[in-house]
Amino acid sequence: MSRVLVIGCGGVANVAVRKxxxxxxxxxxxxxxxxxxxxxxxxxxxxADKTETKITTAEVNADNVQEVIGLIRSYRxxxxxxxxxxxxxxxxxxxxxxxxxxYMDTANYEPEDTDDPAWRKIYEKRCKEAGFSAYFDYSWQWxxxxxxxKAGLTAxxxxxxxxxxxxxYCAYAKKHEFDRIDTIDILDCNGGDHGYPFATNFNPEVNLxxxxxxxxxxxxxxxVEIPAMSVKREYDFDQxxxxxxYLLHHEELESLAANFPEVKRLRFFMTFGQSxxxxxxxxxxxxxxxxxxxxxxxxxxxxxxxxxxxLPDPASLGPRTHGxxxxxxxxxxxxxxxxxxxxxxxxxxxxxxxxxxxxQAVSYTTGVPAMCGALMLLTKxxxxxxxxxxxxxxxxxxxxxxxxxxxPRRENRAPVLVD
Amino acid sequence: MSRVLVIGCGGVANVAVRKxxxxxxxxxxxxxxxxxxxxxxxxxxxxADKTETKITTAEVNADNVQEVIGLIRSYRxxxxxxxxxxxxxxxxxxxxxxxxxxYMDTANYEPEDTDDPAWRKIYEKRCKEAGFSAYFDYSWQWxxxxxxxKAGLTAxxxxxxxxxxxxxYCAYAKKHEFDRIDTIDILDCNGGDHGYPFATNFNPEVNLxxxxxxxxxxxxxxxVEIPAMSVKREYDFDQxxxxxxYLLHHEELESLAANFPEVKRLRFFMTFGQSxxxxxxxxxxxxxxxxxxxxxxxxxxxxxxxxxxxLPDPASLGPRTHGxxxxxxxxxxxxxxxxxxxxxxxxxxxxxxxxxxxxQAVSYTTGVPAMCGALMLLTKxxxxxxxxxxxxxxxxxxxxxxxxxxxPRRENRAPVLVD
Numbered sequence: 001m002s003r004v005l006v007i008g009c010g011g012v013a014n015v016a017v018r019k020x021x022x023x024x025x026x027x028x029x030x031x032x033x034x035x036x037x038x039x040x041x042x043x044x045x046x047x048a049d050k051t052e053t054k055i056t057t058a059e060v061n062a063d064n065v066q067e068v069i070g071l072i073r074s075y076r077x078x079x080x081x082x083x084x085x086x087x088x089x090x091x092x093x094x095x096x097x098x099x100x101x102x103y104m105d106t107a108n109y110e111p112e113d114t115d116d117p118a119w120r121k122i123y124e125k126r127c128k129e130a131g132f133s134a135y136f137d138y139s140w141q142w143x144x145x146x147x148x149x150k151a152g153l154t155a156x157x158x159x160x161x162x163x164x165x166x167x168x169y170c171a172y173a174k175k176h177e178f179d180r181i182d183t184i185d186i187l188d189c190n191g192g193d194h195g196y197p198f199a200t201n202f203n204p205e206v207n208l209x210x211x212x213x214x215x216x217x218x219x220x221x222x223x224v225e226i227p228a229m230s231v232k233r234e235y236d237f238d239q240x241x242x243x244x245x246y247l248l249h250h251e252e253l254e255s256l257a258a259n260f261p262e263v264k265r266l267r268f269f270m271t272f273g274q275s276x277x278x279x280x281x282x283x284x285x286x287x288x289x290x291x292x293x294x295x296x297x298x299x300x301x302x303x304x305x306x307x308x309x310x311l312p313d314p315a316s317l318g319p320r321t322h323g324x325x326x327x328x329x330x331x332x333x334x335x336x337x338x339x340x341x342x343x344x345x346x347x348x349x350x351x352x353x354x355x356x357x358x359x360q361a362v363s364y365t366t367g368v369p370a371m372c373g374a375l376m377l378l379t380k381x382x383x384x385x386x387x388x389x390x391x392x393x394x395x396x397x398x399x400x401x402x403x404x405x406x407x408p409r410r411e412n413r414a415p416v417l418v419d
Numbered sequence: 420m421s422r423v424l425v426i427g428c429g430g431v432a433n434v435a436v437r438k439x440x441x442x443x444x445x446x447x448x449x450x451x452x453x454x455x456x457x458x459x460x461x462x463x464x465x466x467a468d469k470t471e472t473k474i475t476t477a478e479v480n481a482d483n484v485q486e487v488i489g490l491i492r493s494y495r496x497x498x499x500x501x502x503x504x505x506x507x508x509x510x511x512x513x514x515x516x517x518x519x520x521x522y523m524d525t526a527n528y529e530p531e532d533t534d535d536p537a538w539r540k541i542y543e544k545r546c547k548e549a550g551f552s553a554y555f556d557y558s559w560q561w562x563x564x565x566x567x568x569k570a571g572l573t574a575x576x577x578x579x580x581x582x583x584x585x586x587x588y589c590a591y592a593k594k595h596e597f598d599r600i601d602t603i604d605i606l607d608c609n610g611g612d613h614g615y616p617f618a619t620n621f622n623p624e625v626n627l628x629x630x631x632x633x634x635x636x637x638x639x640x641x642x643v644e645i646p647a648m649s650v651k652r653e654y655d656f657d658q659x660x661x662x663x664x665y666l667l668h669h670e671e672l673e674s675l676a677a678n679f680p681e682v683k684r685l686r687f688f689m690t691f692g693q694s695x696x697x698x699x700x701x702x703x704x705x706x707x708x709x710x711x712x713x714x715x716x717x718x719x720x721x722x723x724x725x726x727x728x729x730l731p732d733p734a735s736l737g738p739r740t741h742g743x744x745x746x747x748x749x750x751x752x753x754x755x756x757x758x759x760x761x762x763x764x765x766x767x768x769x770x771x772x773x774x775x776x777x778x779q780a781v782s783y784t785t786g787v788p789a790m791c792g793a794l795m796l797l798t799k800x801x802x803x804x805x806x807x808x809x810x811x812x813x814x815x816x817x818x819x820x821x822x823x824x825x826x827p828r829r830e831n832r833a834p835v836l837v838d
Contacts, residue, residue, distance in 0.1 A: 197704035282701035285616035287729045296728045299718055306725060309715045310706045 008084030015367025024052035159373030191240035343415035427503030434786025443471035578792030610659035762834035
């Protein structure tokens with residue numbers, strides 16, 4: 001019997017809330033809050049006669065710590081699930097500390113305008129010092145460790161699929177399958193097809209960053225940086241088939257590198273179709289991905305924002321997306337003196353997700369782990385004060401919950417390895 | 420000793436005027452008129468100490484018949500060279516009739532907004548009745564035949580390279596090389612490279628129309644329509660090399676079909692690089708080539724106009740374009756009872772053009788024939804009242820003039836034929 005405040009009402013929050021409402025004995029009361037209360041009301045209304053969970057809604061501007069504090073004080077939740085954009089992670093953490101409630105999110109903090117040249121310099125410096133390439137890193141949120149510890153509160157960071165489940169897979173492999181892990185490859189494959197020649201699941205700026213940022217990975221215990229999209233592999237994914245995938249930097253690499261220092265090689269690969277990449281390249285070539293305003297008939301127009309206006313609304317892709325995602329980790333190492341390999345992954349079907357929660361698999365695979373992470377905290381299966389990423393907790397009850405609530409694990413003890 | 424009014428001061432007009440000034444004994448006085456007088460003044464100033472031709476300038480809005488009449492009455496030219504956009508062909512023809520002066524242009528009339536749905540219906544009906552696919556046709560200007568005949572005036576239509584020189588090549592082949600022509604293939608190859616990943620020589624709307632309009636050609640004396648870009652051939656062009664080319668509709672096909680009714684097959688091919696086509700396709704896919712305004716933050720924005728603002732200014736391509744154009748016609752037929760093939764073409768080097776007239780070959784190959792056509796009319800080598808296309812005149816003095824003034828013909832009596 002818990003009371004939870006959910007901040008955010010986008011695609012992922014929609015899934016998380018619907019899943020929480022399937023576990024009403026734990027999530028007995030839920031408040032959905034966002035900048036646009038009408039969206040929260042619509043979601044609450046659609047669930048009204050389908051759940052025992054008592055749902056209320058509220059308006060909140062999460063950029064404003066005092067507003068968040070006011071809402072927490074009036075609703076008195078045990079846990080705040082931050083499922084908004086990652087720009088508000090710090091203000092919400094501040095509010096949780098001020099009010100003495102637990103915190104969790106699905107993606108690590110980044111300042112809102114990473115394209116602001118002044119900010120950008122700061123990130124680049126931070127990341128360079130950290131030794132890898134990214135515009136975001138955990139340092140902002142790790143700086144809260146002592147405060148959460150002292151307050152006896154838990155902050156669970158990045159509890160989606162990747163980051164999130166992939167780190168639980170790592171903890172699981174370490175606990176049950178290996179005495180020593182030598183390599184980890186995280187493989188994120190989206191075999192979905194929305195039928196448009198070009199559209200993006202997220203906002204195009206995020207997509208652009210994925211394909212245009214340098215990649216980085218751990219080799220022999222050290223960060224290696226590579227030019228964007230310069231390492232490509234083909235992999236035959238279970239139930240999806242052969243796909244091209246590219247080595248990227250991805251946020252969980254940072255915490256995994258810190259928590260699995262014995263691992264010699266740690267990489268992240270994501271699939272991109274040739275058509276998607278061709279469109280991105282063409283758009284980049286003509287300057288359409290630029291964030292620098294262009295004068296057009298006397299109006300300042302930011303090309304990438306105009307692009308967003310032209311592309312299909314990401315929310316409209318759900319009903320028309322077919323196919324499956326396949327996300328997981330391949331490990332090599334040793335157990336009982338024998339070399340071994342192990343692949344643990346999940347397959348998720350876009351249409352099945354849509355039928356269940358009116359979202360396709362990209363939102364589903366993030367929203368379900370968010371609910372399961374909250375479940376771990378509320379049921380005290382994960383119970384330690386401080387700021388933690390998923391691999392720092394016992395993976396067993398979390399993976400059991402994922403099995404039960406829609407993202408069952410699959411295992412392969414003779415996987416094809418990635419070169 | 421003639422006085423000529425040039426209307427227009429864009430890339431092609433720049434070339435035509437500079438070439439006229441190389442033949443001052445014929446073009447003794449020239450008035451350059453356009454909407455923007457300062458452009459005319461700049462061109463005149465750049466030629467001031469380099470020619471015997473006496474140059475003046477004027478401002479004129481060629482959409483307004485009365486303004487054009489006023490200018491003709493005050494300047495009293497023998498010939499008006501219309502080298503402006505094709506939208507003003509009819510108003511300028513009207514003014515020439517009113518004032519009793521000869522007329523010529525480089526591209527056939529089209530109404531300004533072919534994308535206006537109401538207009539579009541009209542063109543589509545006209546063209547459907549004519550039996551081929553195009554948004555423009557000669558019917559608008561052929562309707563002036565009787566009036567020019569009665570007035571004892573000549574209107575020379577489409578005297579650039581294609582339309583223009585290609586039709587003179589046809590008349591030449593018929594006069595000297597064949598008793599009977601069976602097939603004509605017009606091959607337009609631009610092997611130029613401007614070093615940008617994507618840029619267009621003309622305005623992107625015109626480029627778009629080329630690649631997105633259905634193609635048409637004459638087979639067994641009848642028009643055949645094909646889906647856009649559906650017929651592709653590779654051809655090894657002299658001094659350019661192997662290029663992919665595509666069957667398009669092109670305006671001279673209409674007049675050639677009328678003037679060469681014995682020809683069984685008549686086609687037009689233009690080269691496009693894969694990268695150019697890929698960019699056009701991507702831009703089309705995301706809606707960037709649309710002429711329908713999109714609401715963007717409260718402002719109505721026409722995507723293709725915004726695209727134009729992003730792309731390099733076509734005028735800036737001149738100094739950086741390298742490589743050559745190769746445009747010509749391949750004929751098959753019979754002479755003296757023997758089957759034969761014949762290829763006549765011109766090769767033009769972008770950088771050489773730029774050094775001579777500060778324009779690359781695309782403008783050069785249109786501007787030089789415009790001057791040579793005017794030369795034919797002024798020297799009475801072409802002298803008959805009415806409205807005519809180039810193939811209706813004696814090709815010999817015209818091709819001699821082209822040989823002399825920068826676009827020499829080349830011949831091949833054993834050409835590789837196009838399938």
